Amino acid sequence: xxxxxxxxxxxxxxxxxxxxxxxxxxxxxxxxxxxxxxxxxxxxxxxxxxxxxxxxxxxxxxxxxxxxxxxxxxxxxxxxxxxxxxxxxxxxxxxxxxxxxxxxxxxxxxxxxxxxxxxxxxxxxxxxxxxxxxxxxxxxxxxxxxxxxxxxxxxxxxxxxxxxxxxxxxxxxxxxxxxxxxxxxxxxxxxxxxxxxxxxxxxxxxxxxxxxxxxxxxxxxxxxxxxxxxxxxxxxxxxxxxxxxxxxxxxxxxxxxxxxxxxxxxxxxxxxxxxxxxxxxxxxxxxxxxxxxxxxxxxxxxxxxxxxxxxxxxxxxxxxxxxxxxxxxxxxxxxxxxxxxxxxxxxxxxxxxxxxxxxxxxxxxxxxxxxxxxxxxxxxxxxxxxxxxxxxxxxxxxxxxxxxxxxxxxxxxxxxxxxxxxxxxxxxxxxxxxxxxxxxxxxxxxxxxxxxxxxxxx
Ligand SMILES: *Cc1c(COP(=O)(O)O)cnc(C)c1O
Numbered sequence: 001x002x003x004x005x006x007x008x009x010x011x012x013x014x015x016x017x018x019x020x021x022x023x024x025x026x027x028x029x030x031x032x033x034x035x036x037x038x039x040x041x042x043x044x045x046x047x048x049x050x051x052x053x054x055x056x057x058x059x060x061x062x063x064x065x066x067x068x069x070x071x072x073x074x075x076x077x078x079x080x081x082x083x084x085x086x087x088x089x090x091x092x093x094x095x096x097x098x099x100x101x102x103x104x105x106x107x108x109x110x111x112x113x114x115x116x117x118x119x120x121x122x123x124x125x126x127x128x129x130x131x132x133x134x135x136x137x138x139x140x141x142x143x144x145x146x147x148x149x150x151x152x153x154x155x156x157x158x159x160x161x162x163x164x165x166x167x168x169x170x171x172x173x174x175x176x177x178x179x180x181x182x183x184x185x186x187x188x189x190x191x192x193x194x195x196x197x198x199x200x201x202x203x204x205x206x207x208x209x210x211x212x213x214x215x216x217x218x219x220x221x222x223x224x225x226x227x228x229x230x231x232x233x234x235x236x237x238x239x240x241x242x243x244x245x246x247x248x249x250x251x252x253x254x255x256x257x258x259x260x261x262x263x264x265x266x267x268x269x270x271x272x273x274x275x276x277x278x279x280x281x282x283x284x285x286x287x288x289x290x291x292x293x294x295x296x297x298x299x300x301x302x303x304x305x306x307x308x309x310x311x312x313x314x315x316x317x318x319x320x321x322x323x324x325x326x327x328x329x330x331x332x333x334x335x336x337x338x339x340x341x342x343x344x345x346x347x348x349x350x351x352x353x354x355x356x357x358x359x360x361x362x363x364x365x366x367x368x369x370x371x372x373x374x375x376x377x378x379x380x381x382x383x384x385x386x387x388x389x390x391x392x393x394x395x396x397x398x399x400x401x402x403x404x405x406x407x408x409x410x411x412x413x414x415x416x417x418x419x420x421x422x423x424x425x426x427x428x429x430x431x432x433x434x435x436x437x438x439x440x441x442x443x444x445x446x447x448x449x450x451x452x453x454x455x456x457x458x
Contacts, residue, residue: 005092007090007103007258007260008090009089009090009092010087010088010089010090011087011088011089011090011254011255011257011258012085012087012254013085013250013253013254013257014085015081015085017085017253018077018080018081018084018085018246018250019072019246019249019250019253020071020072020077021069021070021071021072022069022070022072022242022243022245022246022249023068023069023242023245023248023249023280023281023284024064024065024066024067024068024069024070024242024245025241025245025276025279025280025283025284025287025352026064026065026066026238026352027065027066027067027068028068028283028284028287028288029065029287029352029355029356030287031355031359032065032355033065033238033326033351033352033354033355034313034325034326034351034355035063036050036062036323036324036325037313037323037324037457038323038324039315039320039322039323039324039455042457045323046063047059047060047063049323050062050063050323052224053220053223053224053230053231053322054230054231054232055125055128055129055132055134055137055230055232056128056132057128057131057132058125058128058232058239061238061239061242062237062238062239070242072124072246073127075127076123076124076127079123079127079153079156080120080123080246082112083111083112083119084246084250085250085254086107086108086109086111086247086250087107087108087111088105088106088107088108088250088251088254088255088415089105089106089107089108089383089418090103090104090105091104091105091106091382091383093382093383093384094378094379094382094383094399094402095402096382097378097382098399098402098403098406099406100402100403100405100406101405101406101409101410101411102401102402102405102406102410102411102412102413102414103260103411103412103413103414104398104402104414104415104416105255105260105262105413105414105415105416106383106398106415106416106417106418107247107250107251107278107415107416107417107418108385108418109247109274109417109418109419109420110385110387110388110391110418110419110420110421112152113148113152113179114145114148114149114152114179115145115148115388115420115421115423115424116145116149116388116419116420116421117244117247117273117274117277117417117419117420118145118146118148118149118150118234118273119149119152119153120243120244120246120247120277121149121234121239121240121243121244121273122146122149122150122152122153122234123152123153123156124239124243125137125150125153125232125239125243126150126153126154126156126157126159126232127153127157129159129230129232130157130158130159132230133228134159134228134229134230135159135160135227135228135229136154136159136160136161136162136228136229137150137154137159137160137161137162137223137229137230137231137232138161138162138163138164138219138220138222138223138226138229138230138231138232139161139162139163139164139219139231139232139233139234140163140164140165140166140190140212140215140216140218140219140233141163141164141165141166141169141180141215141234142165142166142169142212142215142343142345143169143173143176143343143424143425144165144169144173144176144177144179144180144424145176145234145388145420146234146235147163147165147176147180147185147187148176148179148180148183149234150163150185150232150234151163151179151180151183151184151185152183154183154184154185155183155184160229161184161185161186162185162186162188162219162222162229163180163185163186163187163188163219164188164189164190164192164215164216164218164219164222165177165180165187165188165189165190165215166189166190166209166210166211166212166214166215167189167190167191167208167209167210168209168210170187170189170190171189171209172427173424175424176424188218189210190210190214190215190218191208191210191214191215191218192218194218194222195217195218195221195222196221197214197217197218197221197319197321198214198218200319201214201217201318201319211318211335212345212346213315213316213317213318213319213332213347214317214318214319216233216316216317216318216319216322217317217318217319217320217321217322218319219231220317220319220321220322221319221321234271234273235270235271235272235273235346235350236271236272236273236316236325236327236346236348236349236350236351237350238350238351238352240271240273240276240350241272241273241276241277241280241350241352241353243277244273244274244276244277244278244280245276245277245280245281246277247274247277247278247417248277248278248279248280248281248282249280249281251278251281251415252281252282255415260413261291261413262282262293262413262414262415263293263294263412263413263414264293264294264295264296264401264412264413264414264415265278265279265282265293265294265295265296265415265416266295266296266298266394266397266398266401266414266415266416266417267279267296267297267298267394267416267417267419268297268298268299268344268390268391268392268393268394268417268419269297269298269299269305269306269344269349269353269364269393270299270343270344270345270346270390271346271348271349271350272297272349272350272352272353272354273350274417274419275297275353275417276350276352276353278415278417279293279295279362282295283295283356283361283362286361287361294363295361295362295363296362296363296364296365296397296401297353297357297362297363297364297365298364298365298366298367298393298394298396298397299344299364299365299366299367299393300336300340300342300343300344300345300366300367300368300369300372300393301366301367301368301369301439301441302336302337302339302340302342302368302369302439302440302441302442303330303334303336303340303344303345303346303347304330304366304442305327305328305329305330305346305347305348305349306328306349306357306364306366307364307365307366308330308366308442308447309328309329309330309347309348309349309447309451310328310329310451310454311326311327311328311329311354311358312326312327312329312454313325313326313454313455313457314326314327314329314331314332314347314348314454314455315332315455316332316348317332318332318333320332324455324457325348325351326351326354327348327349327350327351327354328348328349328354328357329347329348329349329451329454330347330348330442330447330450330451331347331447331449331450331451331452331453331454332347332348332450332453333347333449333450333453334347334442334446334447334450336442337440337442339437339438339440340369340440341369341389341425341427341428341431341437342369342372342373342389342390342392342393342428343388343389343390343425344390344393347450365397367393367396367397368439368441369389369437369439370432370437370438370439371396372389372392372393372395372396373389373392373428373429373432373437374396375392375395375396375399376389376392376395376422376429377432378399379392379395379399385418385421386421386422386423387418387420387421387422388419388420388421388422388425389422389425389428390419390420391417391418391419391420391422392422394416394417394418394419395416395418397416398414398416401414402414
């Protein structure tokens with residue numbers, strides 16, 4: 001090792017170094033992300049329009065493009081202390097296995113029962129719902145990480161939680177379901193017969209195994225038709241990126257302790273919340289012209305919103321009950337191929353990241369799932385952690401960049417987000433280990449079909 005391991009394997013902050021404020025990257029953006037608009041009128045949605053669906057304080061955060069820092073309430077900071085600060089790990093063992101001169105660091109967010117970074121926003125959203133005096137909240141979950149995180153947060157605060165879980169996951173991931181139920185959440189397979197939209201979708205597509213977009217519609221319907229309930233979402237929204245900025249702020253504080261300046265920051269991108277959070281303070285410096293970093297979003301080739309999608313207003317859900325968001329999208333009807341096992345299957349992307357990408361402040365690339373699981377396996381065997389398939393997209397790109405450094409001899413510093421663990425994804429690992437995993441890349445025709453149905457707005 002060129003630096004003789006003067007940098008520890010794990011850089012931990014002290015408990016009192018957990019950031020006390022979230023950073024709002026929008027405050028430093030010259031081109032602000034486009035506003036949510038009403039699908040009926042095409043008009044931007046303000047505070048009063050969003051109140052039936054979302055919690056008041058969260059709407060304020062959603063709409064605030066200017067305030068740079070938001071105080072993290074003490075109750076949330078106390079909860080963070082149960083599993084934060086998360087370690088920034090120097091991947092010495094992986095570097096050695098690769099024989100690369102690159103220095104690789106990863107920020108590990110999987111050290112809590114939900115197994116991912118989603119808890120950072122779950123506790124914040126549940127807290128503001130509780131503070132508003134609500135009885136409960138509703139949400140959707142796909143693979144189950146978000147539902148699990150939220151069930152932990154709601155149990156802690158004594159808040160009711162109704163989760164609509166995509167039917168295929170409900171059936172294939174019974175253990176995730178039981179974790180949520182153990183924390184006191186009610187879990188309903190979606191589409192269900194409990195909502196108008198669920199009944200409609202079941203009638204139109206008998207035997208359907210559901211989708212995220214459909215589960216969102218059901219959760220919103222239940223929130224807006226039950227007194228004392230609101231709907232919460234685990235990714236995509238501006239407020240979620242704000243809460244997730246804790247990841248980037250901690251990362252930066254840890255790097256600063258040792259005077260380390262990264263050359264590139266890499267993250268997987270589903271709806272954009274972990275990446276948006278990880279890069280926030282670095283992007284801030286870049287936007288203010290203080291420093292420059294390469295920032296790389298990595299997405300699955302089977303659900304390539306950034307690399308092959310269109311930057312346009314689109315529906316966030318299948319039932320078309322949510323506001324429209326301007327984002328890189330594959331069309332709300334796009335459903336990734338059934339053989340896609342690696343998560344990150346949402347059709348759209350965070351409006352903040354979409355604007356930053358459109359303005360050239362970040363790069364994006366797509367990777368195929370067999371190569372993702374190859375990287376996951378190499379990482380598990382060298383660094384010890386069994387990574388979530390989602391996180392492994394970032395691992396793939398980090399390894400590729402490190403191998404490039406090996407060719408050129410450059411000692412670049414790479415930081416990537418390791419968003420979670422893969423204990424509930426062992427069916428996907430089994431497929432890979434049995435040599436049964438295949439790659440599917442949608443054709444241009446597939447994409448044209450779903451993009452043709454984009455709403456005709458701005
Ligand atoms: C949900 C999830 C993601 C993707 O969501 P983003 O909003 O894009 O961060 C990535 N990794 C893990 C482990 C997740 O649970």
